Every structure is written in C-alpha cells, then in structure tokens.
Amino acid sequence: MNTSVNDGAAIATGVMDPELRSAIGRIARVPQLLIACDYDGTLAPIVEDPSTAVPLPESVAAIRALAALPQTSVAVVSGRALRDLAALSRLPSEVHLVGSHGSEFDIGFVERLSPELVAVRQQVRNALREIAAEHPGIRLERKPASVAVHTRGVDPQVAAAAIEAVRNGPATFDGVTVTQGKEVIELSVVATHKGTAVDQLRTQLSASAVLFIGDDVTDENAFGNLHGPDLGIKIGPGETKAGFRVAEPIEAARALGLLLETRRHWLFGERAVPIERHSMLANGRTVALLTPEAKVSWLCHPKPDSAAIFADLVGGSPAGHFSVAPERGGIPLGQRYRSGTMTVETRWSGLTVTDWLDKPARETTPDDSPAVITGDSTLIRVLTGSGRVRVEFAPRPEFGQVAVQMQPLGDGLLVLGSNEPVALYSPGVEWQVNNDGGYETAKAIVDLSAAGGQVVLELRFGTHSLEHHRVPIHERQAAAEQPWKDWVASLRLPSTSRDLVARSALTLRGLCHETTGSILAAATTSLPEELGGVRNWDYRYCWLRDAALTARALVDLGSIEEAEAFLRWVDGCIERTGGHPERLHPLYTIDGYELGAEAVIDTLPGYAGSRPVRVGNLANHQLQLDVFGPIADLIAAVADARGSVRDDEWRVLENMVEAVRRRWHEPDHGIWEARLPPRHHVFSKVMCWMTVDRALHVMRQHGGEDRSEWKDLRDRIGANVLEHGWHSDVEAYSVAYGDEDMDASSLWIGLSGLLPGDDPRFLSTVLKIEADLRSGPVVYRYHWDDGLPGREGGFHICTAWLIEAYLRTGRRTDAEELFAQMVLTAGPTGLLPEQYDPLAERGLGNHPQAYSHLGLIRCALLLDNMLKQ
Numbered sequence: 001m002n003t004s005v006n007d008g009a010a011i012a013t014g015v016m017d018p019e020l021r022s023a024i025g026r027i028a029r030v031p032q033l034l035i036a037c038d039y040d041g042t043l044a045p046i047v048e049d050p051s052t053a054v055p056l057p058e059s060v061a062a063i064r065a066l067a068a069l070p071q072t073s074v075a076v077v078s079g080r081a082l083r084d085l086a087a088l089s090r091l092p093s094e095v096h097l098v099g100s101h102g103s104e105f106d107i108g109f110v111e112r113l114s115p116e117l118v119a120v121r122q123q124v125r126n127a128l129r130e131i132a133a134e135h136p137g138i139r140l141e142r143k144p145a146s147v148a149v150h151t152r153g154v155d156p157q158v159a160a161a162a163i164e165a166v167r168n169g170p171a172t173f174d175g176v177t178v179t180q181g182k183e184v185i186e187l188s189v190v191a192t193h194k195g196t197a198v199d200q201l202r203t204q205l206s207a208s209a210v211l212f213i214g215d216d217v218t219d220e221n222a223f224g225n226l227h228g229p230d231l232g233i234k235i236g237p238g239e240t241k242a243g244f245r246v247a248e249p250i251e252a253a254r255a256l257g258l259l260l261e262t263r264r265h266w267l268f269g270e271r272a273v274p275i276e277r278h279s280m281l282a283n284g285r286t287v288a289l290l291t292p293e294a295k296v297s298w299l300c301h302p303k304p305d306s307a308a309i310f311a312d313l314v315g316g317s318p319a320g321h322f323s324v325a326p327e328r329g330g331i332p333l334g335q336r337y338r339s340g341t342m343t344v345e346t347r348w349s350g351l352t353v354t355d356w357l358d359k360p361a362r363e364t365t366p367d368d369s370p371a372v373i374t375g376d377s378t379l380i381r382v383l384t385g386s387g388r389v390r391v392e393f394a395p396r397p398e399f400g401q402v403a404v405q406m407q408p409l410g411d412g413l414l415v416l417g418s419n420e421p422v423a424l425y426s427p428g429v430e431w432q433v434n435n436d437g438g439y440e441t442a443k444a445i446v447d448l449s450a451a452g453g454q455v456v457l458e459l460r461f462g463t464h465s466l467e468h469h470r471v472p473i474h475e476r477q478a479a480a481e482q483p484w485k486d487w488v489a490s491l492r493l494p495s496t497s498r499d500l501v502a503r504s505a506l507t508l509r510g511l512c513h514e515t516t517g518s519i520l521a522a523a524t525t526s527l528p529e530e531l532g533g534v535r536n537w538d539y540r541y542c543w544l545r546d547a548a549l550t551a552r553a554l555v556d557l558g559s560i561e562e563a564e565a566f567l568r569w570v571d572g573c574i575e576r577t578g579g580h581p582e583r584l585h586p587l588y589t590i591d592g593y594e595l596g597a598e599a600v601i602d603t604l605p606g607y608a609g610s611r612p613v614r615v616g617n618l619a620n621h622q623l624q625l626d627v628f629g630p631i632a633d634l635i636a637a638v639a640d641a642r643g644s645v646r647d648d649e650w651r652v653l654e655n656m657v658e659a660v661r662r663r664w665h666e667p668d669h670g671i672w673e674a675r676l677p678p679r680h681h682v683f684s685k686v687m688c689w690m691t692v693d694r695a696l697h698v699m700r701q702h703g704g705e706d707r708s709e710w711k712d713l714r715d716r717i718g719a720n721v722l723e724h725g726w727h728s729d730v731e732a733y734s735v736a737y738g739d740e741d742m743d744a745s746s747l748w749i750g751l752s753g754l755l756p757g758d759d760p761r762f763l764s765t766v767l768k769i770e771a772d773l774r775s776g777p778v779v780y781r782y783h784w785d786d787g788l789p790g791r792e793g794g795f796h797i798c799t800a801w802l803i804e805a806y807l808r809t810g811r812r813t814d815a816e817e818l819f820a821q822m823v824l825t826a827g828p829t830g831l832l833p834e835q836y837d838p839l840a841e842r843g844l845g846n847h848p849q850a851y852s853h854l855g856l857i858r859c860a861l862l863l864d865n866m867l868k869q
Contacts, residue, residue: 016251016254016255016258017244017246019244020233020244020246020255021258022436023231023243023244024211024231024255024258024259024262025262025318025436026229026231026438027209027211027229027230027231027259028259028262028263028266029262029263029266029318029603029605030208030209030229030603031071031208031602031603032071032072032073032205032206032207032208032209033071033072033073033207033208033209033210033211033263034073034074034075034198034201034202034205034207034209034210034211035063035066035072035073035074035075035210035211035213035256035259036074036075036076036077036198036201036210036211036212036213036222037059037063037074037075037076037077037212037213037214037252038076038077038078038194038213038214038215038216038218038219039053039055039076039078039079039080039085039088039089040053040078040079040080040215040216041182041214041215041216041235041236041249042059042213042214042215042235042249042252043055043056043059043060043063043076043089043249043252044056044059044088044089044249045248045249046182048152048153050080050150050152051088053088054088055089055091056249056250056253058250058253058254058256058257059249059252059253059256060091062253062256062257062259062260063076063091063095063256064091064092064094064095065260065264066256066259066260066263067091067092067094067095068094069260069263069264069267070267071267072263072267073096073201073205073207074094074095074096075095075096075097075098075198075201076089076091076095076096076097076098077098077101077194077197077198077201077222078097078098078099078101079099079100079101079148079179079181079184079186079216079218080099080100080141081099081100081104081141081142081143081144082097082098082099082100082104082143082144083099084099085097085099096201098197098201099143100143100144100145100146100186100188100190101146101179101186101188101192101193101194101197101218104143104144104145113144113145113189113190116175117145117175117189117190120173120174120175120176120189121145121146121147121189123170123173124147124170124173124176124187124189125140125142125147127169127170127173128140128147128149128166128170128187131149131162131165131166131169131170132149132162134162134165135154135158135159135161135162135165136154136158137151137153137154137155137158137159138150138151138154138158138159138162139152143188145188145189145190146186146187146188146189146190147186147187148184148185148186149162149163149166149184149185149186149187150183150184151163151183151184151185152183152184159183163185166185166187167185170187171185171187175189176188176189177189177190177191177192177193179193179218180217180218181216181217181218182216182217193218193221193222194214194218194219194221194222195221195222195223195224195225196221196225197222198210198212198222198225199225208229208602209228209229209230209231210226210230210231211230211231211232211233211259212226212230212231212232212233212242213232213233213235213252213255213256214233214234214235214242215234215235215236215249217238219234220240220241223240223241223242224241226241226242226243231243231244232244233245233246233252233255234246235247235248235249235251235252236248265316266316266318266605267605267609268532268605268608268609269316269605269606269607269608269609272607272608273291273292273293273297274827274842274843275527275607275833275842275843275844275845275847276825276826276827276831276832276833276842276843276847277291277292277827277828278290278291278292278297278298278313278827278831278847279292279335279337279344279827279829279831280342280507280510280523280831280847280848281342281343281344281355281356281357281379281510282342282357282509282510282511283342283356283357283358283359283377283480284359284510284512284513284514284515285302285303285357285359285360285376285377285513285514285515286299286300286301286302286303286304286306286357286377287299287300287304287357287510287511287520287523288310288357288379289313289523289524289847290335290344290346290355292332292335292346292828293323293325293331293332293346294323294324294325294332294335294346294353294355295312295321295322295323295324295325296310296312296321296322296323296355296379297310297312297313297321298310298311298312298313298314298523298524299322299379300540301376301377301397301420301422301461302376302377302420302461302462303513303590303591304513304520304523304540304590305520305540305541305589305590307397307398307399307401307615308320308396308398308399309395309396309397309418309422310322310394310395310396311396311399311400311604313524313527313607314524314525314526314527314604314605314606314607314613315396315399315400315603315604315605315606315613316605317394318396318400318439319396319399319400319604320394320395320396320397320400321392321394322379322381322392322393322394322395322459323390323391323392323394324353324381324383324389324390324391324457325348325389325390326348326350326351326387326388326389326390327387327388327389327390327445328387328388330348330349332346332347332348333347333348333349334346334347334828335347335828335829336829337503337506337829337830338354338481339485340481340484340485340488340489340502340506341356341480341481341484341485341506342356342357342481342484342506342510343355343356343477343480343481344356344829348385348387349387350385350386350387350448351383351384351385351387351389351448352383352384352385353381353382353383354381354382354384354477355379355380355381355382356380356477356480356481357377357378357379357380358377358378358379358380358476358480359377359378359480360376360377360378360462376420376460376461376462376463377461378458378459378460378461379458379459380456380457380458380459380473380476380477380480381456381457381458381459382454382455382456382457382473382477383446383448383454383455383456383457384448384453384454385448385453386448386449386453387448387449388445388446388447388448389445389446389447389448389455390443390444390445390446391429391443391444391445391446391457392441392442392443393406393413393424393431393441393442393443394439394441394442395415395418395422396439397418397419398418399601399604399613399615400439400603400604401601401603402417402418403417403438403439403440404416404417404418404439404440405417405440406431406433406440406442408431408433408442409466410466411425411426411427411428411466411468412424412425412426412427412429412458412466413426413431413433413442414464414466420461420462421462421463421464422459422460422461422462422464423459423460423463423464423465423466424442424457424458424459424460425456425457425458425459425460425465425466425467425468425469426444426455426456426457426458427455427456427468428446428451428455429444429446429455429457430444431443431444432444454473456473484506484509487509487559488502488505488506490558490559491505491557491558491559492557492558493505493557494860494861494863494864495864495867496860496861496863496864496867497819497823497856497860499830500823500826500830500856500860501557501856501857501860501861503829503830503831504830504832504853504854504856504857505553505554505557505559505853505857507830507831507848507853508550508553508554508562508850508853508854508857509554509559509562511523511550511848511850512550512562512565512566513542513590514565516569516590516591516592517565517566517567517568517569518542518547518566518569518588518590518591518592519542519546519547519550519551519562519566519850520539520540520541520542520590520850521539521540521541521542521543521546521547521587521846521849521850521851522539522540522833522834522845522846522847522848522849522850523539523540523846523847523848524539524540524846524847525537525538525539525540525613525614525615525846526538526606526607526610526612526613526614526846527607527610527833527834527844527845527846527847528606528607528608528610528844528845529790529792529793529834529835529844529845530610530790530791530792530793530844531608531609531610531840531844532608532609532610533610533789533790533791534610534611534612534788534789534790535788535790535792536606536607536610536611536612536613536614537614537617537619537846538598538614538615538616538617539617539834539846539849541587541588541589541590541595541617542569542587542588542589542590542592543586543587543627544570544573544584544586544587544588544627544630544631545586545624545626545627545630545671546850546851547566547850548566548627548630548631548633548634549630549634549850549851549854550562550850550854551563551566551567551634552630552633552634552637552854553853553854553857553858555634555637555638555641556637556857556858556861557857557861558641560638560641560642563634563637563638564638564646566634567631567634567635567638567648567649567652568648569592570631570652571648571649571651571652572592573588573592574651574652574655576592576593581655581656581658581659582658582659582662582663584627584659585620585621586619586620586622586624586627586673587617587619587620588620594620595616595617595620596616597616598614598615598616598617598618598620599614599615599616600612600613600614600615601613601614601615618675619669619673622668622669622673623663623666623668623669623678624668624669624670624671624673624684625660625663625664625666625668625684625685625687625688626668626670626671626681626683626684626686626687626688627687628656628657628659628660628687628688628691629686629687629688629689629690629691629694629752630687631652631656631691632653632656632657632690632691632692632694632695632698633690633694635649635652635653635656635694635698636694636695636697636698639698639701639702640701643702644702645698645702645703653695653698654695656691656695657691657692657695657710657713659691660688660691660692660713660717661713664685664688664713664717665720666678667679667680667681668681668684670683670684670735670736670745671683671684671745672743672745672781672782672786674786674787675786675787675788676786676787679735679736679737679739680724680736680737680738681735681736681743681745682721682725682733682734682735682736682737682743682745682746682749683743683745683746683748685717685720685721685725686721686725686748686749686752686754687748687752688717689714689717689718689721689752689754690748690752690753690754692710692713692714692717693714693752693753693754695710696710696711696714718754721749721754722749722754722755722761724737724738725737725746725749726761727739727740730742730768731764731768732746732761732764732765732767732768732769733746733749733761733765734746735782735784739784741782741783741784742768742769742772742773742782742783743769743781743782743784744769744773744779744780744781744782744795744798744801744802745781745798745801746765746769747765747766747769747801747802747804747805748801749761749762749765750762750765750766750805750808750809751801751804751805751808757808757809757810758809758810762805762808762809763809766802766805766806766809769802769805770802773798774802775794775838776821776838777794777799777818777821777822777824777825777836777838778793778794778795778796778798778799778822778825778835778836778838779794779795779798779799779801779802780792780793780794780795780798781795781798792835792844792845793834793835793836793837793838793843793844793845794835794836794837794838795834795835795851796822796825796832796833796834796835796836796849796851796852796855796856797851797852797854797855799818799822799855800822800852800855800856800858800859801855802818803815803818803819803822803859803862804858804859804862806818807862807863807866812866815859815862815863816863819859819860819863822856822859823856825843827843831847831848831853832847832848832849832852832853832856833845833846833847833848833849833852834846834847834849834851834852
C-alpha cells in the first residue's frame with residue numbers, strides 16, 4: 001500500500017487501509033445504520049461544469065443496494081439545490097436527498113419560509129447580483145433558502161475580490177448564515193449546515209450509528225458532529241475531523257462496496273448451515289453445537305442458560321467460533337457420533353476431528369498434591385491425520401459484547417478480559433494473534449505429519465492452567481464415553497428405528513443438567529420459526545411441561561434417574577412458592593429460579609438474518625394451567641416403574657392436585673404461549689383432568705387408598721371440558737371454549753385417556769385436525785392468529801401426537817407412513833430441531849428440541865408395541 005501523510009492522516013491509494021476496513025466491519029454490524037454522503041467530490045468527481053457532474057457507476061450501485069437493505073438508510077447531503085441534486089443524481093426514492101447544506105429536506109421547502117425570511121433572501125439576491133456584475137466570471141446559484149457564489153475557473157484575483165465584497169456586504173446582513181466551501185461561498189437565510197442535517201436525519205431514522213463521507217470544507221460540520229460508533233471518511237487532502245481518509249471518489253466507492261458486502265452478510269447470514277445439520281456435544285454441565293465442517297458455532301458457559309462464548313450460530317463469525325479445517329479446504333467426507341456416545345467425529349481425507357465435552361476433573365500426584373485442575377467443563381478437540389490443518393480460535397464472551405485479549409504462553413493461550421479464566425491448551429501449536437476491530441482472533445497452521453499424526457486442543461473453562469494432563473488423551477476419551485455407553489446399554493430400546501431412538505435418548509439426556517436435575521427445552525436461543533422472521537425465542541430454560549414429558553420418555557425407555565432428579569428440582573421450585581403451587585411459573589432457570597427480563601441483543605444479526613436475538617422469555621409470566629398434568633403423569637410412571645413413591649414425589653403430587661383444585665376453572669395462556677388474552681383452552685383443561693386422574697392412579701396403586709374429593713374433582717373437570725370444549729359447527733374439540741379454530745393440542749382429548757380411542761368425538765377431532773393442520777410430513781400447531789407476523793413450520797411434537805392418534809383410532813398404516821416421513825426430516829447425525837418447513841424442506845426453530853426427540857421416542861415405542869400384538 002502506498003500512503004502519504006498530510007495533516008496527521010494517511011491517504012490510502014490502491015489497497016484499503018486495514019484500520020479503515022476494520023472500522024467499516026464494525027459499523028456494518030450496528031442495528032440501524034445511516035449512510036450519508038456528500039455529492040460533488042464524493043459520489044461524483046469534481047468537474048469544471050457542475051451541471052455535468054454525474055455520480056460514479058460504482059457509487060450508484062452501492063448506494064442503491066445499501067438503500068434496499070433492511071435497517072439501513074442512505075442520504076445524500078449536498079450544497080446543491082435540492083431540485084438540481086435530484087435531477088443530476090437520479091437516485092431512487094429510497095435515498096433521502098438533502099440540499100443546500102441541510103436547508104432543504106423536500107422540494108416544497110421554500111413555501112415554509114416566513115415573509116421576513118423571504119424579504120432577507122431577496123435583499124441578499126439583489127446585493128449578490130450587483131457583485132457578480134462587477135466581477136466577470138462569477139456564477140450565482142439561486143436556491144430556495146440561499147444563494148451560492150461560485151468562483152471555480154475564475155481569475156484568482158477576481159475571485160478573491162468578489163469573495164471580499166460578499167464578506168463585507170450581504171454576508172453581514174442580519175439573519176444571514178455564511179458557509180464557505182471549495183471555490184464557493186453560500187449565504188443562507190436558514191441557520192443550518194450539514195452537521196445539523198445529519199443530526200436531524202439520525203433522529204428521524206433512529207440510527208444507531210452514522211457513516212459520513214465527504215470531501216469539502218462544508219463537510220467538516222458533519223464530521224465534527226459524529227460521535228460514539230460513528231465513522232467519518234474524508235476524501236482527499238486537507239485538515240479534517242474525520243477519523244479516516246481516502247484519496248479519491250473511486251476509493252470511497254470501494255469503501256461503500258465493502259460496507260454493502262459486510263452488512264448484507266451481517267443482516268442475512270453467511271451461508272447459514274441448515275439448523276438440523278448441527279450436532280450437539282454435552283457433558284451434563286453445558287452443551288455445544290458443531291457445524292458439519294467441525295466449527296464450534298455455539299457454546300454457553302458455564303451453564304446452558306449462561307451467556308455464549310461462541311455465538312456464531314446467531315451472530316456470524318464476529319460473534320465467536322472455534323474452527324478446524326484442512327488448509328486446502330474442501331467439504332468433509334462426513335460427520336457422525338461415535339456409537340452410544342456424545343462424541344462427534346468429522347472426517348476429511350487426511351484429517352479427523354474428534355470433539356467432546358469433558359466434565360470438570362481434578363488430577364492429583366502420588367503425594368496427593370494438585371497437578372492439574374480444570375475448574376469447569378473442558379472442550380476437547382483431537383486432530384488426527386497427516387495433512388496441514390487451519391485452526392481459528394475466536395472466543396467472544398457475553399454474546400460478543402466483551403472484547404478479550406489472548407496471550408500465547410507456554411503450551412497454549414490465555415484468554416484475558418472475561419469474568420472467568422479461560423485457557424486453550426494446545427502443545428506444539430504456534431499461534432498468530434490478530435486484532436480485528438478490537439476483537440482478537442488466534443490463528444494457526446498445524447502440520448499433523450510433523451506433529452506425529454495427532455494434536456490435542458483443550459479449551460479449559462474456569463482455569464488458566466496450561467499444564468499437561470497426565471492421563472493420556474485416549475484414556476480420557478474412553479472415560480468420558482463409557483458412562484454414555486453404559487447408560488444406552490441399560491435402556492429398553494424398540495426395534496422400530498432403534499438407532500435413531502438411541503440417538504434421541506442420548507440427546508434428551510444431554511439436555512439434562514446433572515448438577516440441578518433440570519432439563520432444557522432446547523440447546524439454543526433465537527433459531528427462527530420462520531427464516532428472516534421475528535418468531536425467535538430463548539429455549540435454554542426448564543419448562544415444567546417439556547421437562548416432565550422428556551423425563552417420561554426416558555422412563556418409558558427404562559431410565560428413571562433423570563425423572564427422579566427432575567422431580568426433586570420441581571419440589572424445590574414448589575417450596576419457593578411458599579405453599580402456593582398454583583403460582584408456579586411455566587419455566588425457570590436451570591437453577592430453578594425466576595428468569596430475568598426478556599432482552600434483545602441488537603448487535604447480533606440472528607440466524608440467517610432472523611432478528612431479534614432474544615435472551616430470556618416473557619412466557620415466564622404467563623398462566624399455563626396445563627403444566628401440572630405432565631408432572632403428575634411422570635410421577636405415576638416413575639412410581640409404576642419403581643414400585644413405590646418417595647416422600648418428595650408425594651409432596652409434588654399433592655401440590656399438583658391442589659394447584660388444579662384452586663385454578664382449573666380459570667382461563668389461561670395455553671401451551672403455545674401466545675401473547676394474547678387468556679382463554680379456556682381445551683388442552684389446559686384436559687391436563688388439569690389428567691393431573692387428578694394420574695394422582696388417583698398413584699393413590700390406588702401405591703397408597704392403598706382412594707380420595708373421594710379427588711375423584712369428584714376429576715369428574716367435574718372432565719365433564720366440563722367434554723361439554724364446553726366440543727364445537728358443534730366444526731364437529732371437533734377446538735382450541736378453546738367457543739372458538740372454531742383447530743389446534744393440534746386438542747388431540748389430547750383422546751391421548752390422555754379422557755375419551756377412548758373409538759369415541760366418535762375423538763375420531764371426528766382427529767379427522768378435523770388432519771384436514772386443517774397436516775401438510776405432508778408435518779402437523780402445524782394451529783393456523784389461528786396468534787398476534788405475531790409471519791408464519792412458522794410444522795411442529796414435530798404435533799406430528800408425533802397425530803401419529804399416536806392414528807394408532808389409537810386404528811389407523812396403523814397411516815401412523816407408520818407419517819412416522820417414516822418424520823424420521824426422514826432428521827439431520828445427518830439424527831438430530832431434530834423444533835419444526836420443519838415442508839416447502840423449503842429444512843428444519844426450523846431451536847435445536848435440538850426435547851419435544852421433537854421425545855415425540856419420536858414415544859411413537860417408536862407405540863409402533864413397536866403394535867408390532868408385538
């Protein structure tokens with residue numbers, strides 16, 4: 001790059017200044033961006049005849065494309081009269097045009113001048129005409145609120161005399177504002193300049209930041225008003241308040257082109273990997289997601305509902321990632337889980353990357369003194385093969401809100417600047433640390449042949465230790481995998497889709513938080529229910545309903561420890577209600593406490609441009625009366641599997657019934673958490689019935705007695721929903737009392753056992769839901785207006801419910817066919833997100849979703865039982 005220094009700033013020619021490139025990268029990622037440019041000397045090169053000044057094609061193309069982007073505004077702020085600016089620039093209506101140094105924001109501006117200002121303007125015009133007549137070559141440009149005196153091409157002595165006459169004459173009139181530019185002086189009856197014009201645009205357009213490009217002395221008013229994340233680019237030499245400088249308009253066009261490319265990627269995602277193609281790592285403490293190319297694109301620390309240190313999934317590369325790939329590039333041969341484990345292998349020719357999350361460990365020496373302490377989870381990445389490998393490590397704590405530094409030290413890197421210590425143990429790897437816009441990224445090229453065929457990368461959380469671990473890596477891998485293998489071996493897996501059921505079971509166990517007993521609804525936040533839409537929610541919490549259904553699926557497979565741990569967690573939540581179980585929230589943090597306020601991280605573009613990215617969930621404050629039913633059903637299943645009921649489970653069961661007794665008759669927000677007024681939802685009433693029904697089952701089977709008051713309550717609720725939930729016009733149980741709209745959750749009128757499988761009302765409901773809500777391999781939740789824009793995909797859990805309804809109503813072939821279609825929607829490693837779009841043929845929603853996998857398990861077990869009959 002060739003540079004010359006002038007007035008403290010470098011003028012770059014040819015290759016763009018790396019610091020300017022970084023600055024453009026930063027401003028391209030603000031939520032609401034305003035790009036404002038001067039015209040002459042910026043978009044259009046300076047010419048002798050101003051009437052022939054046309055913008056560069058490169059600038060026009062960039063300006064047009066930027067103006068078409070969402071959350072992006074473009075303005076041209078010129079000294080020219082607005083009419084002339086519009087005629088010359090010929091820019092689309094999306095580009096805001098501001099003329100006369102900010103005096104004109106629309107063509108009818110002159111009509112808003114007061115009579116007093118019109119009189120001053122006429123006085124100025126008369127005086128300037130006399131000066132022009134006395135100084136040959138001087139050109140006057142009349143504008144609605146001003147007059148510009150141009151001296152370009154005029155003899156320097158004549159020009160100087162004319163300017164002197166202007167300054168000593170009309171420039172001194174009361175109410176006149178003077179603006180001096182390159183070979184022009186302008187007298188205006190409105191006190192404004194480009195700086196105030198940009199500020200006005202900033203306010204009107206709610207801009208988060210402003211990029212201003214200009215070349216003239218008059219542009220310094222705009223540069224001087226920039227602040228915070230704003231960016232100013234000066235074209236050409238001369239003193240300036242701008243932070244950056246380029247040599248000529250074509251280089252400004254290149255800057256706009258880079259801005260366009262970067263912002264487009266930020267807004268819409270850079271080749272977003274289909275959601276279902278991500279694989280999950282888990283260790284009972286936290287979770288991580290891997291792309292098919294072995295990029296760690298999601299990892300929250302220290303818990304799944306903590307802030308992310310890698311958020312590439314919803315923020316692109318600037319939000320943090322940990323990438324490994326052959327230096328030569330290329331698509332992997334494949335990715336798979338090691339059988340019966342949560343270890344993932346990604347394979348290229350000459351390279352295999354093996355990833356797993358290790359649990360916290362403490363190694364001691366023979367004299368019992370500590371040797372290596374890993375304070376928290378460890379992400380282990382083993383690179384084996386013979387090729388050269390490119391590694392890129394870009395930690396971005398707090399969803400990229402905290403800039404950290406990396407210090408190469410001994411056998412690895414220390415991550416400095418975050419709340420908790422983090423170290424990357426990487427013996428033999430030589431790191432190059434680069435700073436990109438205030439964020440540091442470590443890069444390395446690893447020659448596996450020279451390293452003996454294997455390199456180990458250990459991302460250690462909660463410690464700055466870079467000490468060598470005395471246990472060989474293959475032994476550590478075996479120790480991490482064996483508990484998963486033992487657990488899977490203990491399950492009663494069906495013959496129907498056996499391997500996929502085993503993977504679903506492992507996924508559900510991976511969503512269990514061993515320390516607390518809570519169970520995640522999903523591993524992620526804000527993966528969209530509609531690409532580019534706003535239906536993006538945070539599912540990294542424990543919903544009472546989802547967790548109970550998850551634990552029940554594992555009980556059905558023969559594992560009750562997850563259910564026991566979850567019920568202890570629920571007991572703690574109930575205890576914190578102070579004797580009011582009916583006040584339970586629908587969801588809690590992993591630790592069992594109320595969520596904080598729902599917030600938006602507006603610096604993240606979202607998956608494939610789907611914004612906003614949310615943290616927290618407002619459903620926390622809803623009334624959802626259905627949550628008690630799945631918990632009571634889980635207790636019944638655990639009691640039947642174990643043959644007894646524990647004291648804490650009795651407490652939970654009695655509290656569930658008491659909560660139903662107090663509130664079952666109320667309207668609520670329902671299972672789908674629509675942000676609408678409460679209704680009498682059929683599903684909620686059915687779940688209230690099921691709560692008492694399962695409690696009676698437990699009492700009869702394991703308590704040796706019956707409670708008449710519970711029986712009366714159950715029968716009263718059942719009679720109420722059977723009568724009022726039925727809609728005679730649609731001949732089905734609808735979403736809520738009195739509503740005609742259908743809802744897949746109403747299938748539970750039969751799935752719960754409230755109605756038998758051959759009841760005509762259940763048969764009719766199944767047919768109606770099939771007709772209204774099934775589309776190929778999916779079943780939608782509903783099509784009623786939930787108050788949010790856009791649409792969503794089909795819900796896998798709803799598909800599973802319809803499969804079960806088919807089986808209960810004797811439609812076995814239909815059930816097998818739909819189950820086969822559902823299985824085909826899974827990703828290559830067997831994982832399912834929340835939803836599926838049958839038109840685009842891709843997954844949607846948070847991933848992996850507990851609902852989807854428990855639904856698959858439930859269907860496979862039912863189909864297996866049917867085969868045995």
